[in-house]
Amino acid sequence: MDRAAYLHLIKQHLKTYYLLNDDKIETMIPVFAATLRSHMTRLADLAADGNMEQLGKASHAVKGALLNMGLADLAETARLIELRCKNGDCTDDYRSMISQLHSTVFRLSEDW
Numbered sequence: 001m002d003r004a005a006y007l008h009l010i011k012q013h014l015k016t017y018y019l020l021n022d023d024k025i026e027t028m029i030p031v032f033a034a035t036l037r038s039h040m041t042r043l044a045d046l047a048a049d050g051n052m053e054q055l056g057k058a059s060h061a062v063k064g065a066l067l068n069m070g071l072a073d074l075a076e077t078a079r080l081i082e083l084r085c086k087n088g089d090c091t092d093d094y095r096s097m098i099s100q101l102h103s104t105v106f107r108l109s110e111d112w
Helices: 003-018 022-049 052-068 072-086 094-108
Strands: none
Touching: 003 022, 003 094, 022 052, 022 094, 052 072, 072 094
């Protein structure tokens, strides 16, 4: 999905689930995006450290931030990372998943 499609999805989600008007949405998107970027930075830092327990918790926070914005497809990736970390499953390349998610989130939110 391209950036414009994600932005449309986010705006529709905020209108539908939070009943926000257009002005409030324009105010809230940068707040949601800043929170998400902060969570993503922490997730990337923890991935470098390899602490699976903390990585699982951080993935949970990322999942919630993504769902707050209506980004269920990206939240599914965070959910998979969370579950695998909680199960101690290091066989999958979760760092690659995190890197891809990080790249998508920062590309999406670069102007917000």
